[in-house]
Amino acid sequence: MLVTMKEILERAKKEGYGVTAPNVQSEDTARAVIEVAESLNAPMIVDVNAFIHPDLPWFVGFIRELAEKASVPIAINLDHGKTYHDIMLGISSRFTSIMVDRSNLTYEENVQETKEVVKMCHCLGITVEAELGHVGQGENYEIDGVSNLTIPEEAASFIKETGVDCLAIAVGTAHGRYKGVPHIDFERLEAIAKACGDTPLVLHGGSGTGDENLAKAVRNGIQKVNLATELVVAGKENLEEFMKDSNFDKWKLMHAFIEGYKERLIHYVKLFGQENKAWK
Ligand SMILES: [Zn+2]
Numbered sequence: 001m002l003v004t005m006k007e008i009l010e011r012a013k014k015e016g017y018g019v020t021a022p023n024v025q026s027e028d029t030a031r032a033v034i035e036v037a038e039s040l041n042a043p044m045i046v047d048v049n050a051f052i053h054p055d056l057p058w059f060v061g062f063i064r065e066l067a068e069k070a071s072v073p074i075a076i077n078l079d080h081g082k083t084y085h086d087i088m089l090g091i092s093s094r095f096t097s098i099m100v101d102r103s104n105l106t107y108e109e110n111v112q113e114t115k116e117v118v119k120m121c122h123c124l125g126i127t128v129e130a131e132l133g134h135v136g137q138g139e140n141y142e143i144d145g146v147s148n149l150t151i152p153e154e155a156a157s158f159i160k161e162t163g164v165d166c167l168a169i170a171v172g173t174a175h176g177r178y179k180g181v182p183h184i185d186f187e188r189l190e191a192i193a194k195a196c197g198d199t200p201l202v203l204h205g206g207s208g209t210g211d212e213n214l215a216k217a218v219r220n221g222i223q224k225v226n227l228a229t230e231l232v233v234a235g236k237e238n239l240e241e242f243m244k245d246s247n248f249d250k251w252k253l254m255h256a257f258i259e260g261y262k263e264r265l266i267h268y269v270k271l272f273g274q275e276n277k278a279w280k
Contacts, residue, residue, distance in 0.1 A: 002067040005075040005097035006127040006165045008043045009200035009223045018218035018272030021045040023228035025052050030063045032258045036265050042274040043073040050086045060093040072278035097127035103134040114162040132158050133170030135204040138178040156195040166200040173205035184213050193221025218272050234264035
């Protein structure tokens with residue numbers, strides 16, 4: 001069942017659970033994500049980067065077809081739309097949700113550009129995610145982990161001014177691999193959640209953040225958790241294990257990667273309480 005991300009996240013907010021948003025990078029991983037959702041009777045958000053596929057409209061069409069046939073609610077989200085081109089490509093590729101990432105700009109510029117995207121997307125029934133504060137890179141964690149964190153009052157006014165459906169916030173997570181130990185500013189998260197009322201909140205950089213931190217973040221106001229690196233690493237490790245046997249079955253090679261990827265995703269679906277939350 002193909003749905004908007006707004007439907008998925010508003011339910012999650014009301015019922016107090018988190019939803020994984022795995023970044024898919026191929027037909028195989030997209031199918032794997034939807035299979036996991038169906039096997040656990042869970043709603044799911046499929047995150048797709050604009051640069052990930054040579055033919056994005058075709059790729060989104062492929063995921064839409066899988067989603068329409070699926071027994072559980074599935075949303076398809078353009079991750080990190082950084083340019084006007086990304087947004088237009090996302091709309092024409094028929095995503096059910098688009099992230100407009102102008103988190104590198106000033107507050108005023110971010111408001112102005114996000115507002116414009118919201119205006120276009122809402123006319124078309126597309127959910128919009130934006131980012132306020134800036135989630136940086138794990139390899140630069142010493143600096144990125146403590147700078148450009150989201151200010152609660154700004155988050156509240158940003159939502160009011162832009163009409164955005166959900167908001168990605170910076171509270172100490174980072175993309176990719178952490179260089180150092182991740183430290184989440186839970187006090188800030190709670191203050192943001194309080195200030196933002198009913199608007200769902202998004203955590204980028206879930207990989208490597210740790211079960212305890214992520215589960216606590218979900219309990220304290222996060223509804224969507226983006227995951228990429230950790231799923232791919234789990235797939236790679238399973239593949240390496242499979243290939244240790246020099247007589248490995250060549251027909252099962254891709255399967256070995258996918259199995260590792262799926263297993264890690266299942267772990268998070270269960271951790272965030274997303275299992276059995278699908279509706280008809
Ligand atoms: Zn991200």
